[in-house]
Amino acid sequence: MTAQSTEARHPASAGFHALTDAQALSTLLDAQMSALTAVRAAFPALEQAAARSVDVLRAGGKMAYAGAGSSGLMALADSLELAGTFGIAPDRTPLMFAGGAAALLHLTGAVEDDPDLARVDLAQAGIGAGDVVLCLSASGTTPYTLVVAREAAARGATIVGFANVAGSALLDLADIPVLLDTGAEVVSGSTRMGAATAQKAALNLLSALVGVRLGHVHDGYMVNLIADNAKLVDRAARIVADISGVSRAMAEAALAQTGGAVKPAILVARGQSPAEAKAALAESGGHLSAALTR
Known part of the structure; x- marks a missing residue:
């Protein structure tokens, strides 16, 4: 060349x-x-x-x-x-x-x-x-x-x-x-x-x-996305439901508790409080996989 x-x-x-x-x-x-x-x-x-x-x-x-x-x-x-x-x-x-x-x-x-x-x-x-x-x-x-x-x-x-x-x-x-x-x-x-x-x-x-x-992708999902339009709000709910194994309604309820943040909402859907989810993610450096296995 x-x-x-x-x-x-x-x-x-x-x-x-x-x-x-x-x-x-x-x-x-x-x-x-x-x-x-x-x-x-x-x-x-x-x-x-x-x-x-x-x-x-x-x-x-x-x-x-x-x-x-x-x-x-x-x-x-x-x-x-x-x-x-x-x-x-x-x-x-x-x-x-x-x-x-x-x-x-x-x-x-x-x-x-x-x-x-x-x-x-x-x-x-x-x-x-x-x-x-x-x-x-x-x-x-x-x-x-x-x-x-x-x-x-x-x-x-x-x-x-x-x-x-x-x-x-x-x-x-x-x-x-x-x-x-x-x-x-x-x-x-x-x-x-x-x-x-x-x-x-x-x-x-x-x-x-x-x-x-950085821990913003889990199993190919965008777990740190910012849901600022209808498409992404829908995607966030589907991500939470799929990873946590809960219903769409429960996923939406979890997202409501976390201000739309996907990573903590997944942990909330799994039974943690928003405060516990925040602490778990802080301990794992923002990596959802580590927080899920705690």
């Missing part, structure tokens, strides 16, 4: 414009699936990144995200989901996105080249020693992302760098480099496709593993 691998020509690019609809879709899907295979090679780095992120979050630090353009959108999608899925407070997972909210409505390229924007965003996110920053850039050379990474590192933060080009600047400066070696795109240079697909999958795996290790 060269420094320009994400800009190189894909073997399927020649004549792509002349393919039938079905052929074009098949070619694009094959390229997406091929890009996903690059994630498996990054497992050791993802494991290391997850372990560091868990330590940081347990200690009260932040697991921040940074990126521009398509990479920034992948970071945004992951960071926004953590509160609803795992109950991790949004101020613990800040996002630094080149151009801010305005860029979400109209992506512009110039903002990713502005180092001052990166410095302002870093200061506003309050990143410092004891935090971890997940920095994403397909090329590994995006100025905005590199400035965030360098200056966050200077503040004492751990840098996890996600890039799709081996030997790129972001991977070189990262404490934990995550190479997603996806190569060329069928639509040359359009890293919103294979490169971004691999980035999103890698972030999905990383954040899910973090949730598990």
Whole structure:
């Protein structure tokens, strides 16, 4: 792989414009699936990144995200989901996105080249020693992302760098480099496709593993979710009923006693008082499995 691998020509690019609809879709899907295979090679780095992120979050630090353009959108999608899925407070997972909210409505390229924007965003996110920053850039050379990474590192933060080009600047400066070696795109240079697909999958795996290790997943259930809409209220009741083995009505009654918190509601449904459930979870470090076996 060269420094320009994400800009190189894909073997399927020649004549792509002349393919039938079905052929074009098949070619694009094959390229997406091929890009996903690059994630498996990054497992050791993802494991290391997850372990560091868990330590940081347990200690009260932040697991921040940074990126521009398509990479920034992948970071945004992951960071926004953590509160609803795992109950991790949004101020613990800040996002630094080149151009801010305005860029979400109209992506512009110039903002990713502005180092001052990166410095302002870093200061506003309050990143410092004891935090971890997940920095994403397909090329590994995006100025905005590199400035965030360098200056966050200077503040004492751990840098996890996600890039799709081996030997790129972001991977070189990262404490934990995550190479997603996806190569060329069928639509040359359009890293919103294979490169971004691999980035999103890698972030999905990383954040899910973090949730598990923090004790926010039990038997595949989101036991630390924040039920802030009808769908999640229904899901919370089903989780409590399924894990505790009680009726839906009893699960809802338990949730009413715990203010909608799923983990203690499961213990309440099993016969504990809300105070006993709270104490059991505190003793187990928030891990439901240990609290259930007490």
